[in-house]
Amino acid sequence: MTKIDSSFYLSNQQQTAGSGSNTLGKDAFLKILMAQIKNQSPMDPMKDKEFIAQMTQFSSLEQMTNLSQSMQEFMSSQSMTPVVKYSGLIGREVSYPVRNEETGFATEYQTGTVKAVSQKAGDTKLVLENGQSVHVHDIMKVSKKTTEE
Numbered sequence: 515m516t517k518i519d520s521s522f523y524l525s526n527q528q529q530t531a532g533s534g535s536n537t538l539g540k541d542a543f544l545k546i547l548m549a550q551i552k553n554q555s556p557m558d559p560m561k562d563k564e565f566i567a568q569m570t571q572f573s574s575l576e577q578m579t580n581l582s583q584s585m586q587e588f589m590s591s592q593s594m595t596p597v598v599k600y601s602g603l604i605g606r607e608v609s610y611p612v613r614n615e616e617t618g619f620a621t622e623y624q625t626g627t628v629k630a631v632s633q634k635a636g637d638t639k640l641v642l643e644n645g646q647s648v649h650v651h652d653i654m655k656v657s658k659k660t661t662e663e
Contacts (some may be wrong), residue, residue: 544601596638603628610648627659
């Protein structure tokens with residue numbers, strides 16, 4: 515008769531209430547697989563196909579875990595703050611619509627040079643040299659500042 519290692523008993527497992535996730539990680543998967551191999555019946559061993567299927571599942575789990583980590587790293591590297599994103603507009607001329615207060619439609623366009631970029635409560639605006647603030651989504655044209663001699 516085969517003896518089961520007592521370290522695999524639920525009563526001997528460390529309880530971590532509230533921490534971690536309920537998903538099966540690759541280390542736990544390997545522990546279960548090794549326990550299964552150690553404790554299999556000599557009269558009815560695991561068939562080769564079953565073993566290969568479980569190893570394939572483990573390989574897939576590891577690849578998905580690595581892909582997930584890579585995607586998280588990529589996403590965090592791509593999340594640039596809007597202030598940094600639009601800082602390249604400082605010193606450039608931008609054209610923006612001037613809206614009619616009664617109708618809300620653009621009646622004309624003005625041009626101004628960007629002096630700074632500001633952000634407040636998720637709203638990013640360009641501060642112009644003439645003192646106006648323009649929302650970044652209202653910009654219609656960006657060009658190099660023309661100097662008059």
